[in-house]
Amino acid sequence: MTYNKHDILHEIIAQKRSRTISTTHLPLSRTTPLAPFIPQGGIICEIKRHSPSRGTIKEDLHPVQQANYYHTQGAAAISVLTEPHYFHGSLDDLVQVKKALPHCAILRKDFLLTKEDIDISWRAGADAVLLIASILNKDELSTLSQYADTLGLAVLTEAHTLEDIKKCRDLQPTYMGINARNLHNFKIDLLTPLALRKQIDWQAITVFESGITSYSEALLAYHGNFDALLIGEAAVKHPQRIARIHTVFSTKRKKRVFWNSIAQSIIPQQNNHTTPRPLIKVCGITNEQDAWVSVEAGADLIGFVFAPSKRRANETLLYNLKEIPALKVAIVDSCVNDNSISPQVDALWKENIIDAIQFHGNDTPLCYDNFYPFYRAYNIATRDDITAIKDFYCPRILIDAYVKGEKGGTGKQIDPQLVKEMRQHFPLWLAGGITPDNIQKILSNFHPELIDISSGLEKSPGKKDHKKIKQFFNLVTNICGKKERSLV
Secondary structure (H helix, E strand, C coil), rough: CCCCCHHHHHHHHHHHCCCCCCCCCCCCCCCCCCCCCCCCCCCEEEEECCEECEEEECCCCCHHHHHHHHHHHCEEEEEEEECCHCCCHHHHHHHHHHHHHHCCCEEEECCCCCCHHHHHHHCCCEEEEEEHHHHHHHHHHHHHHHHHHCCCCEEEECCCCHHHHHHHHCCCCCEEEEECCCCCCCCCCCCHCCCCCEEECCCCCEEECCCCCCHHHHHHHHCCCCCEEEEECHHCCCCCHHHHHHHHCCCCHHHHHHHHHHHHHCCCCCCCCCCCCCCEEECCCCHHHHHHHHHHCCCCCEEEECCCCCCCHHHHHHHCCCCCCEEEEEECCCCCHHHHHCHHHHHHHCCCCEEEEEECCCCCCCCCCCCEEEEEEEEECHHHHHHHHHHCCCCCCCECECCCECCCCCCCCCCCCHHHHHHCCCEEEECCCCCCHHHHHHHHHHHEEEEEEEEHHHEECCCHHHHHHHHHHHHHHHHHHCCCCCCC
């Protein structure tokens, strides 16, 4: 069965309100002990067979076997999806899991609307319930939260938007989840929770929900100051990754600012311009003067090439620019594993001289288990290249034009139809042939979230033309308005 993603939420809620769930098989009162729900955070792994957006995940999933495995791999709690029609779950799954793991915290994940739903959750053995702010008004949230509290149940209140968080502010839930999935189009943006996390201005244990499939993505939740993350499809399909992901919250490490800074700037983008100002990265910087002129003109990011190139930078330049007020990105060749990063670039990262790494090129697959803040640059020539992007395990992909034997800085533009198709599926980070002469057309036609410009601002490879830099940023300001904030 297929569903229209644009009305699926309304369908689910309408069915939920019109349906009566049989509870004759449930005990009249609770028979299992209450377990504390993630008091120190951690990972929550989910029992999930199906979803309207992803289809079948694992129809023959055995809830108890799956939950036992999660528990042995370090899960702080188990989430059980009990919605039967769209997610193929059941209350019986919850009963079985709680009976098998009586001292493990169990979250009932469903579209709960009434006090009866809360009561049924308690009888079935749930230790916590999910309340979705987008489908409940403020009074309903308060009533259901208070009733759950009288039964000893924890409440994970889920937000998808800034409006949801505002709705929760007076209630100040102890557990706040922020979901990366857009409920209207079902797309996932891993930067949404990072942007909204800053709006939770009360003491809460925060949970990053949806879209996490790898260790490197889980680091987003950690660096975004989340206390926990909920893993659904990836836990079912790739259970071998759970132990590694668990170390994200069990290992102390320095928190990095890169993706937080990006998220705060672009999500949500509130302004009065018909053409929102994109983030601007000036790449191929080889000297201090070019860097400072670019940043003073308005560059948000500056890029330094540490791969074979006419624009190759050196480590001394980066140390000299340590205090420059822009995010600094090191561009390296794509790699199969973390160890292929050069010792020089690794040292720059460890000493907080660079903020992120850009892996460039189509030659080798990128390991999903990368611990650097990173994104992938990819040269696209066909629609198949766009399809391949979904496997890259990073929140954003920078697309560049394909030129045989070259990886960047060619001055060639991507086919406009490919750019438009990319934008339909992913937030658009665009490189390739951008100049002061075509920037107005690019902004009007494509509305990119980030543009990366290198050769279009040069007088020779590796040497910027300062007049072009100022002309370029003046044009962007005339089109989009003044820059509203700095990333650092």
